[in-house]
Amino acid sequence: MVSQVVSNRVSVRVPAKINLALAVGPRADDGYHPLTTVFEAVSLFDELQVEATDAAGISVKVTGLGAEHVPTDPRNLAVQAAQLLADTFEIDTDGLAITIRKGIPVSGGMAGGSADAAGALLACSVLWDIDIDADEIRALAAELGSDVPFALLGGTAIGTGRGTELVPVLNRGRRHWVLVFGESGLSTAEVYRRFDELRPDGCELEVPDDLMAALTAGPVTKLADSLRNDLAEAALDLRPELADTLAEGVDVGALAGLLSGSGPTCAFLCADESAAIDVSGRLSRSLPPDRVRRVTGPVPGARLLG
């Protein structure tokens, strides 16, 4: 297909995720673990702009939270996404300028890099006027990373396989969360490796019935009781101080504390908005305020801006 640039600048916004449940089976021969997870997209975003310029090659500029830890070369997941899309549709990437504004912590267990990959797929498909359907873009997303298809979809969804097979979950209401970002990031691969050492046979890949029921009916306390993360043990083994953070959030009024994905971000479910304001205020007294954020979920996946 020949590229035809229809607009020379496209902006998108992509949310972070938490895993309301993350059941992890034993490591498979390909190095990945089968999962049964319930993703929820929350109101913490990366913004990404792609632009057609006269310069050579692909350039990438990163600003915002933790930008200094993000590569600005072909290792950047947004660059990889643009390149994969271009290769698939035979498009010349010369002159592509990508700008990323990070709002999602890097290596925070909230799928920040995946968000940028999803954003680049969406933005470049518009910039290059590619006629790509939902199944095709989902397949490219899954090639880029296990969390990338969900970053496109958003909302609340069950993920199986590597986390790339998604089924949206109907649920009601808006949930109020307080996030505590880690002092530094944790490597997802390292957390899975420690999981293998601690749980060589994996954990049970059960569909979390109590959680599914709590998403559609009953008080939010029921949901708080059914949150689960099989990677928490491994992440806490690598970062024991996270146990104190999780306990502190509950001490100051959260209904439950949950490690987000592979961590180190801690997510606290609160009864309602005013409880979340109170919890975030109290946590900000003992922690640097820029590590504490109030968010809601679910929110939609990758969206065009403007």
Ligand SMILES: C[C@](O)(CO)[C@H](O)COP(=O)(O)OP(=O)(O)OC[C@H]1O[C@@H](n2ccc(N)nc2=O)[C@H](O)[C@@H]1O
């Ligand atoms: C922890 C989660 O965020 C939960 O949603 C994901 O499972 C991780 O998703 P991700 O960061 O997009 O993962 P990928 O980029 O695909 O893989 C990073 C590393 O995580 C490990 N990995 C990831 C997904 C999976 N189902 N099993 C794994 O073992 C692998 O060691 C892999 O090398």
Ligand SMILES: Nc1ncnc2c1ncn2[C@@H]1O[C@H](COP(=O)(O)OP(=O)(O)OP(=O)(O)O)[C@@H](O)[C@H]1O
């Ligand atoms: N656009 C990007 N944004 C953030 N990190 C990126 C990006 N591109 C590459 N990386 C690299 O990817 C690694 C993981 O970053 P990321 O922020 O996606 O972790 P994460 O949120 O813990 O991932 P997940 O929750 O999907 O496991 C980091 O080492 C980072 O340097």
